[in-house]
Amino acid sequence: MNNEVAIFGKPGSIAKFDLTENKSIWVGELESKYIPYSISQYQTYILVFSYSKWGTKAMIHCFEEATGNMLWSGLAKNLIANGFPFYPHVLGDCIFFMSSPKEIAKLNLQTGKLLFKKTFNKSIFSSYGMIIISDQVYLLSKKDAKIVDKISGSVETCNEIEKKINLKELSASLGNGTSFMSSISLTHPQPGGDGGVAAMGGDGGGGGGGE
Numbered sequence: 001m002n003n004e005v006a007i008f009g010k011p012g013s014i015a016k017f018d019l020t021e022n023k024s025i026w027v028g029e030l031e032s033k034y035i036p037y038s039i040s041q042y043q044t045y046i047l048v049f050s051y052s053k054w055g056t057k058a059m060i061h062c063f064e065e066a067t068g069n070m071l072w073s074g075l076a077k078n079l080i081a082n083g084f085p086f087y088p089h090v091l092g093d094c095i096f097f098m099s100s101p102k103e104i105a106k107l108n109l110q111t112g113k114l115l116f117k118k119t120f121n122k123s124i125f126s127s128y129g130m131i132i133i134s135d136q137v138y139l140l141s142k143k144d145a146k147i148v149d150k151i152s153g154s155v156e157t158c159n160e161i162e163k164k165i166n167l168k169e170l171s172a173s174l175g176n177g178t179s180f181m182s183s184i185s186l187t188h189p190q191p192g193g194d195g196g197v198a199a200m201g202g203d204g205g206g207g208g209g210g211e
Contacts, residue, residue: 007046009036014048016068026068034059041065042090045109049076049086060086062112072112079105079114089132089175096137096148098130104139104148104155116153120146132175142168 003020014036016025030036034050037058041047046063058076063069080086081100088095088107094115099105105117120139122128128139128146137148138158145161148154161167 007039009039009048009050011035011053014039014046014063016065028061028063028068028070030061031059031073042088042095042109043093045071047088062109071110074112079107087130089130089137091132091135091137091150096130096132096150098128098139101127104130104137104153106150106153118153118155120155129173131173140167140170140173142170 003018005016005018005020005025007014007016009015012032012034013027013029015027017023018025028046028048030048030050033053035053036048036050038049039046040049044065046065048061048063050059050061051057052059059073060076060079061073062071064071076086079099080097081103084098084100086097088097090109093109094106095109096104096106099117102122103117103119106115107113108115122141123143126141126143128141131138131140135150137150138161139146139148139155140161145158145167146155147158149156
C-alpha cells in the first residue's frame with residue numbers, strides 16, 4: 001500500500017509531506033512573507049503562485065517535484081499583465097501562455113528563461129484562448145483562428161481550422177494528449193471580450209488540473 005503523500009503550502013514555504021509516516025519529505029522555501037495561493041504540477045515541475053503578505057505583489061516559483069529544489073522564481077508581473085490569468089500549456093519542457101489579451105509567451109520550465117513574448121494583431125472585440133493540438137500551438141476566438149510559430153512566436157491567420165469547424169458555435173475546447181486544467185488559472189478572473197473559446201489542451205502530464 002502506498003503512503004499518503006501531498007504537497008502543502010504555508011506562509012514562506014511549501015512542503016511535500018508523508019501523512020502515513022507523519023514527516024516532511026522536503027521543504028521548499030519561498031521569499032519571506034510570501035504566501036502560497038495555489039500549487040500546480042506540470043510533469044515533474046511544481047509551480048507555486050504566491051502573494052506578498054498584503055497581496056500587493058505576486059510571484060511564481062518552480063520546484064522539482066522529486067527533490068523540492070527550487071529551479072527558478074520571478075515576479076508574476078514580468079510574465080503576465082496585471083489581473084490577467086496565468087493559464088499555461090505544456091509542450092516538452094516549455095510552457096506556452098497568453099501574457100495579456102494580445103500577447104503570447106514561451107518559457108523554459110527548467111531554467112525559467114522567457115524564450116519569447118510577442119504581441120499579435122487582434123480586434124478589440126475579440127478574445128482568444130490557446131490550445132495545443134499534437135505539437136502545434138493555436139489561438140482560437142469566435143471570429144477566427146491563428147497559428148503560432150513555436151520558435152519565433154510569430155502569429156499568422158489559420159484558415160484551415162475555420163474551414164473545418166464553426167468557431168462561432170464553440171464554447172470550449174480540449175487539445176489532444178494528456179491534458180489538465182491549471183489550478184493557477186483560478187487565481188485571476190478570466191478576461192472579457194467576445195467570450196472567446198475556452199481553449200484548454202496540450203501535451204503535458206501531471207495530475208492536477210489543467211490545460
